[in-house]
Amino acid sequence: MKVNRRQFLKISVGTAAGVMALGLGMDLKPVKSYAQTLKIRFAKETTTICPYCAVGCSIIVHTSKGAGGKVINTEGDPDHPINEGALCSKGAALSQLVNNKDRLVTPLYRKSYSHAWQKVSWDWALYRIALNIKKTRDATFIRKNSKGQVVNRTEAIASIGSAALDNEECWPLQAMMRAMGLVYVEHQARI
Amino acid sequence: MSDELSDQIDRLIQKRPIYKNALSIYRDLMSFLREIEPEIQYVMKDEVVHDIKVKEGFPLFSREDLPLDLKAASSLFKRLLEHLTSKKRKDKEALEKTLDRVRTDSNWVKSVITAFLTNDETTIVKMAEKVDLEPMVLKFLTHMALRPSLNTLKESVIEKIQKDSWNYGYCPLCGSSPDMAYLGEEGKRFLHCELCGYEWYYPRLKCPFCENDEPKKLGYFESEEEEGFRVDFCKKCNRYIKTLDMRVIEAPAPLELENLITLHLDMLAHDQGFKNPQS
Numbered sequence: 001m002k003v004n005r006r007q008f009l010k011i012s013v014g015t016a017a018g019v020m021a022l023g024l025g026m027d028l029k030p031v032k033s034y035a036q037t038l039k040i041r042f043a044k045e046t047t048t049i050c051p052y053c054a055v056g057c058s059i060i061v062h063t064s065k066g067a068g069g070k071v072i073n074t075e076g077d078p079d080h081p082i083n084e085g086a087l088c089s090k091g092a093a094l095s096q097l098v099n100n101k102d103r104l105v106t107p108l109y110r111k112s113y114s115h116a117w118q119k120v121s122w123d124w125a126l127y128r129i130a131l132n133i134k135k136t137r138d139a140t141f142i143r144k145n146s147k148g149q150v151v152n153r154t155e156a157i158a159s160i161g162s163a164a165l166d167n168e169e170c171w172p173l174q175a176m177m178r179a180m181g182l183v184y185v186e187h188q189a190r191i
Numbered sequence: 192m193s194d195e196l197s198d199q200i201d202r203l204i205q206k207r208p209i210y211k212n213a214l215s216i217y218r219d220l221m222s223f224l225r226e227i228e229p230e231i232q233y234v235m236k237d238e239v240v241h242d243i244k245v246k247e248g249f250p251l252f253s254r255e256d257l258p259l260d261l262k263a264a265s266s267l268f269k270r271l272l273e274h275l276t277s278k279k280r281k282d283k284e285a286l287e288k289t290l291d292r293v294r295t296d297s298n299w300v301k302s303v304i305t306a307f308l309t310n311d312e313t314t315i316v317k318m319a320e321k322v323d324l325e326p327m328v329l330k331f332l333t334h335m336a337l338r339p340s341l342n343t344l345k346e347s348v349i350e351k352i353q354k355d356s357w358n359y360g361y362c363p364l365c366g367s368s369p370d371m372a373y374l375g376e377e378g379k380r381f382l383h384c385e386l387c388g389y390e391w392y393y394p395r396l397k398c399p400f401c402e403n404d405e406p407k408k409l410g411y412f413e414s415e416e417e418e419g420f421r422v423d424f425c426k427k428c429n430r431y432i433k434t435l436d437m438r439v440i441e442a443p444a445p446l447e448l449e450n451l452i453t454l455h456l457d458m459l460a461h462d463q464g465f466k467n468p469q470s
Contacts (some may be wrong), residue, residue, distance in 0.1 A: 011458060013433070013467040014370035014385040016451040018331025019220075020213045022275075022282065028454075030209040035455035035462075038414035045396055046406040060378070060395065065410070078379040079394045085377030 041066060047077055050091045053163040057083035057091055071098045133157065137180055158184035196221065199444045203452055210452045217451070220335065223274050227267075228339070248359055250366035251348055254308045254386065257365055259340045265300040268336035269293050285323040292322050300336075307333045308386075334386075341387045349389075357391055360399030364389045368468040369399055371446045372423065373435040380434070383446045385468075398425035399432060400468050412463070414456075422456050424465050431465040433457070 012018075020028070042065035050057045058080030062073040074095040078085035087094075097103070107125035108117040120128075140156035159177045177185045200218045204211045252258070272290040276283055292299050299318075306314035307330060319326040345364060357363045362384035370385035372393070381390045382399055397404040403425050411434070413421040419439035424431040433456055435449055443449060457467065 011461050011467070012327065012454060013457060014447070014450055015327070015331045015334040016217075016447045017454050017457075018325070018327035018329075018334075019217050019451060020210075020454065021325040021327045022213075022216055022331060028458075031455050032458060034207075034209050035458045038416055038455070038459070040412045040414045040459060042410060042412045044406060044410040047396065075378055077395070078377045079396070085379065 043072060047080075050087070050094065051097075051164045052090050055082065057087055059087065059091065059094055071095055133180070141181060153181040153183050155183060157182055158186065160186050161188045163188065193225075196445070199442065199448070202442065203444055203448060207452045210454075213451060214448070217448070220271065220274075223271070224335070224339070227270060250361065250363050251351060252364065253366050254310070255305075257308065257341075257344065259337060259344060261301060261304060261340075264304060264336045264340050265297075267339065268300050268303075268332060271332055271335060282324075282328075285325075289322040289324050289329075303329065303333055304337065307337075345387055345389060352389075352391075354391065358393070360393060360402065362387060362389050363391055369393075369432060370468070371435070371450050372399075372432050373437050373443075373446065375437055378438070382432075388447070398428060398430070400430040401425060401428035403427040412459070414459075420453060420456065422460050422465075424460065424463075429465050430468055431460045432468065433460075 012020075020031075043062050044065065045060050045062055047058050048061055050059050058077035060075050060077045061071060062075075063069045064072050072095075074092075076083055076085040076087040076091070106119045107122060109120045109125065109128070110117050136156050137154050140154045142151055142153050142155070145151050157180070159173070159182055165173065174185065197218060200214050204214050269290070272286055272293060276286045276290055280286075303315070303318055305311075306318065312326075315329060316326045319329040348364065352363045360382070361368060362382075365384065365387045367384050367386040369382035371383045372380055373383070373390075374380055374395075378395070380393050380395045382393045383390050393399055394404075396406055396409060398409060403409065405427070408426040409423070410426065411421045411423045419436045421434050421436070422431050423434050433450065433453055435443060435446070437443055444452075460467075
């Protein structure tokens with residue numbers, strides 16, 4: 001880019017850059033050469049609501065343009081009325097939800113008395129869970145309580161979680177748990 | 192000039208040696224201004240500031256009717272030129288020619304100031320070229336001469352500005368565009384007025400120039416080598432603003448200086464096809 005007088009007027013913002021011309025005349029070559037040595041990267045910011053609890057803190061997610069929208073940084077949204085930029089330790093670590101080599105990507109299974117975890121398929125894990133639920137429920141199902149009233153419940157299974165679920169997810173969860181006779185249906189966080 | 196500013200300039204020279212010359216001149220001028228400060232008197236005009244103006248989204252003043260002490264500014268303009276021409280320098284001839292003009296035509300400086308305040312680039316360029324001066328130098332000296340008067344005005348009306356209700360991309364005091372932005376504590380963004388230096392809060396995900404708030408049309412770039420500096424841009428109006436992240440930068444200098452030593456970022460922004468707010 002060739003810089004002449006009028007272009008310089010257009011390029012610089014404010015008047016401070018005038019001191020450059022005061023000192024050196026119009027020699028901006030060193031600045032231009034320096035600019036060319038810099039490696040620049042593009043990114044954009046979008047807001048999201050923290051998935052972890054019901055407070056609903058807003059988070060700014062920085063994603064890179066070059067590397068396929070990779071998350072490069074997350075921070076509390078200072079313009080949101082709920083958290084005004086602040087985040088709890090869990091929300092502050094949100095970028096680790098995606099950028100994390102230890103993140104679980106398949107179900108893991110540990111056999112009774114074993115010390116090692118093994119990777120299993122979703123089909124295998126879901127079938128196994130269903131089998132255990134059915135076995136426990138059938139073995140512990142209470143049709144009537146001590147007063148002879150019909151209760152149709154099991155006290156041997158509990159459901160815990162989750163703050164990350166939204167209304168629409170909580171509905172089928174509740175419906176399914178109650179249908180199986182669970183009475184211990186809890187939320188894992190009490191904030 | 193405060194020792195703190197002088198130390199900061201030393202640090203900046205070390206950090207960005209390519210700006211050494213400009214920073215040295217800046218230091219010299221600031222120190223000169225400090226020296227002569229007690230000799231200059233600024234007369235504040237009585238101005239009725241209508242609160243209703245702020246509520247309706249109008250700045251307290253517009254650039255062309257700022258109640259500034261133009262007499263004091265003209266006299267300071269002359270003294271700055273006298274100071275600069277008292278030393279040996281490459282552009283001494285043009286500066287002397289300007290000084291001659293100022294001495295022989297008392298209205299010349301006032302016309303320059305008017306052109307500067309009304310953003311009349313054509314007149315500035317014409318007037319500068321007549322005295323063989325770079326237009327940018329003329330703008331810089333005019334701004335420097337107006338600064339003490341602008342500061343006096345700022346101090347006297349600062350209470351009138353309703354900080355919480357101002358949600359615009361232009362200065363609540365003088366209506367000018369911002370020349371820089373910074374992210375303060377907890378990441379809040381503040382814009383810095385290019386003329387009077389007032390700083391005001393503005394949301395992060397919104398373009399200060401066209402108020403676009405679609406995240407898809409906003410973005411920024413930064414260089415890996417300069418952590419804490421970034422250039423925010425808007426793909427809707429194609430304008431950009433340089434942003435300093437104060438949470439990252441150690442001992443940041445006054446924004447005017449940070450603006451000066453990031454001229455290379457302006458060049459990169461223009462290379463990418465973005466324009467600055469004043470164009």
